[in-house]
Amino acid sequence: MPELGTQERPLRVAIVGSGPSGFYAADALLKSDTAAQVDVFECLPSPFGLVRFGVAPDHPKIKNVIRVYEKTAANEAFGYFGNVDVGNDITLDELHQYYDAILFAVGAATDRKLNISGEDLEGSHTATEFVAWYNGHPDYRDRRFDLNTRIAVIIGQGNVAVDVARILCKTTAELAATDIADHALRALAASKIEEIYMIGRRGPAQAAFTEPEIKEMGELLDCGVDLRAEDLKLNDASRAEIEDPANKRNKNNVEILEAYLARDDSARQRRLKINFFQSPTALHGARRVERVTLERNALSGDPGRQKARGTGKTEDLACGIFFRSVGYRGVPLDGVPFDEDAGTFANEQGRIVGSAGTVIPGLYCTGWIKRGPSGVIGTNRPDSAETVAALLADCDHLAAAPRRDSGDLYRSLRERGVRVVNYEDWKRIDAAEIEAGRAAGKPREKFTRVADMLSILGDA
Numbered sequence: 520m521p522e523l524g525t526q527e528r529p530l531r532v533a534i535v536g537s538g539p540s541g542f543y544a545a546d547a548l549l550k551s552d553t554a555a556q557v558d559v560f561e562c563l564p565s566p567f568g569l570v571r572f573g574v575a576p577d578h579p580k581i582k583n584v585i586r587v588y589e590k591t592a593a594n595e596a597f598g599y600f601g602n603v604d605v606g607n608d609i610t611l612d613e614l615h616q617y618y619d620a621i622l623f624a625v626g627a628a629t630d631r632k633l634n635i636s637g638e639d640l641e642g643s644h645t646a647t648e649f650v651a652w653y654n655g656h657p658d659y660r661d662r663r664f665d666l667n668t669r670i671a672v673i674i675g676q677g678n679v680a681v682d683v684a685r686i687l688c689k690t691t692a693e694l695a696a697t698d699i700a701d702h703a704l705r706a707l708a709a710s711k712i713e714e715i716y717m718i719g720r721r722g723p724a725q726a727a728f729t730e731p732e733i734k735e736m737g738e739l740l741d742c743g744v745d746l747r748a749e750d751l752k753l754n755d756a757s758r759a760e761i762e763d764p765a766n767k768r769n770k771n772n773v774e775i776l777e778a779y780l781a782r783d784d785s786a787r788q789r790r791l792k793i794n795f796f797q798s799p800t801a802l803h804g805a806r807r808v809e810r811v812t813l814e815r816n817a818l819s820g821d822p823g824r825q826k827a828r829g830t831g832k833t834e835d836l837a838c839g840i841f842f843r844s845v846g847y848r849g850v851p852l853d854g855v856p857f858d859e860d861a862g863t864f865a866n867e868q869g870r871i872v873g874s875a876g877t878v879i880p881g882l883y884c885t886g887w888i889k890r891g892p893s894g895v896i897g898t899n900r901p902d903s904a905e906t907v908a909a910l911l912a913d914c915d916h917l918a919a920a921p922r923r924d925s926g927d928l929y930r931s932l933r934e935r936g937v938r939v940v941n942y943e944d945w946k947r948i949d950a951a952e953i954e955a956g957r958a959a960g961k962p963r964e965k966f967t968r969v970a971d972m973l974s975i976l977g978d979a
């Protein structure tokens with residue numbers, strides 16, 4: 520029997536998930552000295568994960584990274600199994616029949632909870648849902664967000680929170696030429712929201728947003744930024760933190776916020792209100808959200824280690840729509856050990872491990888499901904390189920899969936009614952979206968229903 524990873528018997532790897540980490544892993548495998556066949560499985564017909572369904576529609580340049588993934592997909596040892604949900608359409612056991620190793624790159628599809636009363640009232644949403652809705656994700660397409668209200672509250676101050684705030688703050692004219700989903704554009708055009716609160720538990724020196732994102736909030740067509748002067752008075756520890764050259768980003772953030780406080784943009788109609796040192800303790804309303812109770816926090820501790828603690832002082836803020844944006848979390852998959860605390864697959868440098876910490880042969884992970892929801896798109900490249908290095912180091916010990924033909928698997932899935940979308944199929948859907956967008960002056964008009972994507976292929 521020829522050795523795995525040779526021309527006679529290429530290593531066969533199934534990558535589950537076609538976001539950045541899946542594509543970087545495929546690229547690392549295909550560029551390695553080991554001969555490999557890599558098939559990427561994606562539950563949606565469309566590839567690219569959060570590059571398509573997370574990255575904001577008004578940040579098109581970031582999506583140019585897709586060109587890099589296109590090059591990977593052009594490799595003849597790359598296969599794409601779109602519209603195949605691993606765990607539902609195909610089991611892990613069946614994948615093991617065809618692949619020597621399975622590498623999960625499934626991302627972090629859900630949100631952390633605040634665990635406060637009233638969190639499940641109508642009008643209380645997660646940032647995940649809203650982002651997926653305006654980006655046209657088929658699973659979120661029919662969600663309803665009542666924008667017929669004056670005040671929106673967003674809890675969290677990371678870049679996802681800023682994305683949500685910016686989409687709510689922008690005028691229709693600013694959004695119309697983006698690839699925002701048509702249903703979202705129409706709903707946002709009718710929005711009555713005038714005040715958008717973005718609330719963080721710590722201070723401006725610790726805010727998680729990055730400089731370009733917070734700067735952009737001051738450049739919107741008809742939105743001013745309001746801050747509370749007392750929030751910008753830094754304690755000694757925070758002052759020391761931002762004077763540390765390693766925290767230049769935080770210092771720049773503080774300076775941008777100080778400039779907002781000093782300027783007069785009162786003529787702008789919509790207002791972004793950035794509140795620091797507050798945590799929500801309860802949501803109230805008869806059926807839907809009407810107000811939120813916020814507790815004032817104070818920071819204590821040494822520079823770099825300050826913790827926000829509630830002071831007991833509370834205030835109520837009226838609001839008609841509420842979003843929590845306090846971190847994404849992975850979703851367990853049958854047969855793969857899950858680390859409940861971290862919200863990731865249990866792993867050591869990308870090797871999946873069981874409860875006793877023993878490595879499970881042939882199972883790997885990368886990206887957000889490996890390290891949690893942190894970092895930018897580029898962070899996934901070295902992360903995937905680490906996992907692929909582990910996989911290749913294990914190559915000699917992997918159990919060779921008994922069946923070796925991706926074509927057989929393709930046919931078997933089709934026979935049981937799964938309409939596998941291969942990469943050529945995706946390119947046809949892609950072309951149709953771009954064509955539809957042309958008429959509307961948008962880079963693309965996304966199909967927001969799987970059936971509509973498949974109908975382009977003619978044989979759905």
Ligand SMILES: Cc1cc2nc3c(=O)[nH]c(=O)nc-3n(C[C@H](O)[C@H](O)[C@H](O)COP(=O)(O)OP(=O)(O)OC[C@H]3O[C@@H](n4cnc5c(N)ncnc54)[C@H](O)[C@@H]3O)c2cc1C
Nearest residue numbers: 536538539540561562568569573605625626886887895896
């Ligand atoms: C709202 C938002 C905005 C962001 N904006 C930026 C930005 O502007 N710039 C930047 O650099 N980074 C940004 N990021 C971060 C970036 O998107 C992530 O670092 C990156 O997408 C993580 O890649 P991933 O491959 O681990 O996960 P994902 O991109 O989530 O990809 C996971 C893929 O797996 C698929 N999948 C899941 N389960 C299954 C299954 N059972 N079977 C088959 N397929 C499955 C999913 O459908 C998805 O396509 C943003 C993130 C979010 C949430």
